Amino acid sequence: MEAWLIILVSLSACFFIKLLFSLLFSSKKNESKGHLFPPGPPPLPIIGHLHLLPKSTIELRSLLSNLSQKYGPVLTLLVGSKPLVFITSYPIAHKALVKNSAIFANRPPVVPVSYVLSNKHKDIGGSPYGLTWRVLRRNLVSAALHPAGLKSYSFARKRSMETMINSFKQQSSKQEGKAGAVRLFEHLHQAAFSLFILMTYGDIGEDAIREVEHIQYTFLVSYAKFSVFANWPRLGKLVYRKRWQKYTEFLRRQYDILMPHIRARQKLKQEKKVGKEVVDLVTYTDTLLDLEISEGAGKLEEADVLSLSSEFINAGADTTATMFQWVMAYLVKYPRVQAKLFAEISQVVKQGAEEVKEEDLQRIPYLKAVILECLRIHPPNTSLVPHTNTEDMEISGYNIPKNTTVLIGTAIIGRDPTVWENPMEFRPERMMTSTSNDNGTGGEEVGDVTSFKMLPFGAGRRMCPGYKYGSLILEYFVANLVWNFEWKAVDDVDLSEKEEFLVVMKNPVRAQVIQRRVK
Ligand code: HEM
Ligand SMILES: *[C@@H]1O[C@H](CO)[C@@H](O)[C@H](O)[C@H]1NC(C)=O
Ligand SMILES: *[C@@H]1O[C@H](CO)[C@@H](O)[C@H](O)[C@H]1NC(C)=O
Ligand SMILES: *[C@@H]1O[C@H](CO)[C@@H](O)[C@H](O)[C@H]1NC(C)=O
Ligand SMILES: *[C@@H]1O[C@H](CO)[C@@H](O)[C@H](O)[C@H]1NC(C)=O
Ligand SMILES: *[C@@H]1O[C@H](CO)[C@@H](O)[C@H](O)[C@H]1NC(C)=O
Numbered sequence: 001m002e003a004w005l006i007i008l009v010s011l012s013a014c015f016f017i018k019l020l021f022s023l024l025f026s027s028k029k030n031e032s033k034g035h036l037f038p039p040g041p042p043p044l045p046i047i048g049h050l051h052l053l054p055k056s057t058i059e060l061r062s063l064l065s066n067l068s069q070k071y072g073p074v075l076t077l078l079v080g081s082k083p084l085v086f087i088t089s090y091p092i093a094h095k096a097l098v099k100n101s102a103i104f105a106n107r108p109p110v111v112p113v114s115y116v117l118s119n120k121h122k123d124i125g126g127s128p129y130g131l132t133w134r135v136l137r138r139n140l141v142s143a144a145l146h147p148a149g150l151k152s153y154s155f156a157r158k159r160s161m162e163t164m165i166n167s168f169k170q171q172s173s174k175q176e177g178k179a180g181a182v183r184l185f186e187h188l189h190q191a192a193f194s195l196f197i198l199m200t201y202g203d204i205g206e207d208a209i210r211e212v213e214h215i216q217y218t219f220l221v222s223y224a225k226f227s228v229f230a231n232w233p234r235l236g237k238l239v240y241r242k243r244w245q246k247y248t249e250f251l252r253r254q255y256d257i258l259m260p261h262i263r264a265r266q267k268l269k270q271e272k273k274v275g276k277e278v279v280d281l282v283t284y285t286d287t288l289l290d291l292e293i294s295e296g297a298g299k300l301e302e303a304d305v306l307s308l309s310s311e312f313i314n315a316g317a318d319t320t321a322t323m324f325q326w327v328m329a330y331l332v333k334y335p336r337v338q339a340k341l342f343a344e345i346s347q348v349v350k351q352g353a354e355e356v357k358e359e360d361l362q363r364i365p366y367l368k369a370v371i372l373e374c375l376r377i378h379p380p381n382t383s384l385v386p387h388t389n390t391e392d393m394e395i396s397g398y399n400i401p402k403n404t405t406v407l408i409g410t411a412i413i414g415r416d417p418t419v420w421e422n423p424m425e426f427r428p429e430r431m432m433t434s435t436s437n438d439n440g441t442g443g444e445e446v447g448d449v450t451s452f453k454m455l456p457f458g459a460g461r462r463m464c465p466g467y468k469y470g471s472l473i474l475e476y477f478v479a480n481l482v483w484n485f486e487w488k489a490v491d492d493v494d495l496s497e498k499e500e501f502l503v504v505m506k507n508p509v510r511a512q513v514i515q516r517r518v519k
Contacts (some may be wrong), residue, residue, distance in 0.1 A: 038085055038398045040076040041067065048078025056499045057382040064088055065412050074396050084405050085395075086383075088412040090419060090453045092396045097408070097460035103391040105129040105461040108405045111386060113501075115230035116223060117314065118307035119251055122300065125311060125385055129461070135293050136308065141465050143287040144199065144312070150469060152281050154358060156198040157473065161355075161480050164191040168485060172513040181490040184328050185508040189213075191477060192321035196313045200284045201261040202268075208261070215257045216313055218250060220501040226250075258306050265289060285309050314501075316466055319380045320473050322502045326378045327371060327478055329509040330426055333493035337428060338482060341366055345483050352517065356479040358472070364479065368446040369428035371474050375449065376414040377426065379456035380502040383407040387462065411503075414454045488512040 043049050054060050064086050067075055073089035087093045096104055106129040107114075114126020124140060127133035143149055164187050171182045193213040197204070201212070219226075226247050229236045237244050265285045288305045292298065300308075331338040344366045349356050361367065387406045392399065400406065415423040420430070431452065432444045449457060449467060457464035464470070481487070490512050498506035 036398060037083065038074040038076045038395070038400075039071045040078075041071070043078045046080070048080050048082075050079060053077065053079065058497055058499050058503060061382045061409065061411050064409055065415075068412070074398055082405070084407060085400060086407050086409060087395070088409045088416075090413050090416065090455065093408045093413060093455060094453075094459055096393075096395050096406070097387075097455075097458065097462075100389070100393055101460040103393055104387055104389050104406075106388045106390050107462075108386050108388045108403075110230050112227040112230035113223070113385065114311075116226045116247075117219065117311060119303075121307035122304040123307055123311040124465075125315065129390065132293055135291070137465060139287055139291055140284075140312070143282070144284040145465060145469050149282070150472075153195075153199050156195055157358070157476060158355075160191045160195040160198070161477055163194065164188070164477070165480060165484050168481070168513050169515060172485060172515045180512045181510040182513050183508055183510050185325055185505075188324045188328065188477075189217075189321045192317040192324060192473070193217075193313070195473065196317040199316075200309050200313055202265065202281065202283045202285075204261055204264075211257055212261070212313070215250075215254050216310065216317075219254070220314065220318055222246070222250065223501045224499070254310070255306065258310060259302065261285070262289075262302065262305055262309065284312050316470070318502060319466075320470050322380045322504055323371075323374060323378070323470070323474055324477060325505055325509065327374045327474065328481065328487065328511075329493055329495065329505060330370070330374060331478075331482065332487045332489050332509055332511045333495070334426060335488075337370060337426070338487060341370060341482050342486075345479055349483060353483075356476070356483050358476055361472070361475045361479060364475075365432060365444050365446040366428065367475050367479055368471075369431035371471065371478065372431045372446065372449060372452065373426060373428040375456040376420070376452070376454050377424070378497070378503065379410040379414060379454075382411040382503060383409055384455065384458045385462070408455065408458070410455045410458075414456065416453075419453045484516060486514040486516060488514060 041049065041052065044051060052063065054063060064075070065088065068088045073092055074085065074087055076083050076085050078084070087096065107126055109128075111126035114123050117123065118126070122132065122136065124133065124136045127136065167187055167190075168182065190210075190213065193216070194209050197209050197212050204212075225243055228240060229244065229247060262285055265283060266289055269286060269289060285305065288300060288308055291300055293300070331341070341364075344364050345356060345360075348360050348363045356364075384407070387408065389400060389402050389404060389406070392402050394400070395406075414420070417423050431446050433447070434443075435445050436443055449471070450459070457467040457470075488511060490510055493509055494505075494507040496506040497503050
């Protein structure tokens, strides 16, 4: 069914012939490269490269790395008549994102993630480059993710972490073999979501947190199905009626679940105004309720606050939960790495201490290296959120006309054999630089993610605003899991990937959990 739908849409092609020609020629001669589109395989009439495009982004990644070997690191595929440009090399991607930052920071008119998630209401990730985006992003960075703001949530991080540790304690067993195996995913997922829900709506209680987590997760697993309505809104509604019903049903339930929490924050704020003593932390929702896009424009609509708060929960929790699972999978698979990490933590944390504190993290470089190495091999998505350019621009000698959708292949970039030796080998040590000197002082250091030739968080103006915070959470949670327990494989850890909303483990990791200090 999807095939004829696609063909029908493609029939409306108007630039097709022009592009077809430029593509056919650009793949053959390169004297006049500067005036041409990036190369690609020969397209078919009308459908372009639709016959080549796989459904999952994991297969797309494999296709692109094959095509890159033939056509180079900048290439074009036509979706009907619409060109999609892909970049698969770090220097080219970095240059486009950073040097051309101002004209390359736009988003295509419809970013499916954003459309499906927010039902056309405001969000940061999908907003075009402009005033609204700037104000919303500044609010996120200067309020919720500001160092001072982050400090006030440290209780939330500690609580989510302790809840997780306690749930593992209950499950930990000295029983050998598969019988004592625990599936990690649910616990890690809950910890990440609890934290971001607390930051968004305040302390709404364990049951309400689970309810919010559940509705947000429903979206994440249904995303692939729902995204058809972003690409073909009118036709999609006609063709996929049942799916449309499910989508509207999801939106209604999400509204019913999230809106009361937003109204509760609103009420709390008004009570404060009339002078009642309300001691509470400032949540992300509170900052949104106060926000005006421009002076005198009035406050955001309730539906916008809902969409933005939902974006915050998903953008923050789903990425960290996904990364969290990959990190733990590698630690279970490679006991050598886990043992080395534990040894480093032991040098920093006092014997018998209950917790690895956030202040301690700075002194555990190997922990940072482990997380960076996971981000390199398994960035949560195979590509960045699509970018588009507001002016014509040149990328690596090719001309990219304005409004072209450009996808940056983060996963290919992290596994580029010309940059990373044995890219599929998991070796956190490669992230470390030695600072020791002749007289024996110094040690090992690990730089910020931006000092490496990889782009798990993007770069430039659209770079993930949560990259420092995401890393902090991962470090804090992982350090405590390794400090409290030994994680032993019960079977061969399978690192195959599966596409959900992000790229997750096909077979979620299981492990035997052994408490290190039993009182
Ligand atoms: C390990 C964790 C994370 C990873 C790997 C990650 C990755 C990314 C990537 C690749 C992008 C797109 C960049 C681009 O298009 O150039 C992005 C955007 C974004 N991320 Fe993250 N992220 C993580 C955690 C977070 C956290 C904790 C938050 C905050 C609450 C967050 C909020 C956002 C937002 C709001 C955007 C949209 C930015 C814009 O379009 O201006 N992310 N993230
Ligand atoms: C095109 O450029 C590549 C290197 O950039 C070169 O190896 C190749 O010979 C060129 N092809 C033609 C037809 O000029
Ligand atoms: C890419 O090439 C490899 C090896 O030649 C092949 O196994 C794989 O199927 C190709 N992937 C795609 C999507 O064409
Ligand atoms: C993931 O990557 C695909 C392309 O590979 C892109 O279409 C999609 O928007 C990305 N999703 C997210 C959440 O970044
Ligand atoms: C580019 O996109 C913008 C906004 O979608 C539109 O107003 C403009 O006409 C487009 N320009 C071209 C050359 O297609
Ligand atoms: C060790 O050498 C470094 C420079 O290489 C110097 O800055 C430092 O003071 C020396 N430390 C001692 C204890 O000699």
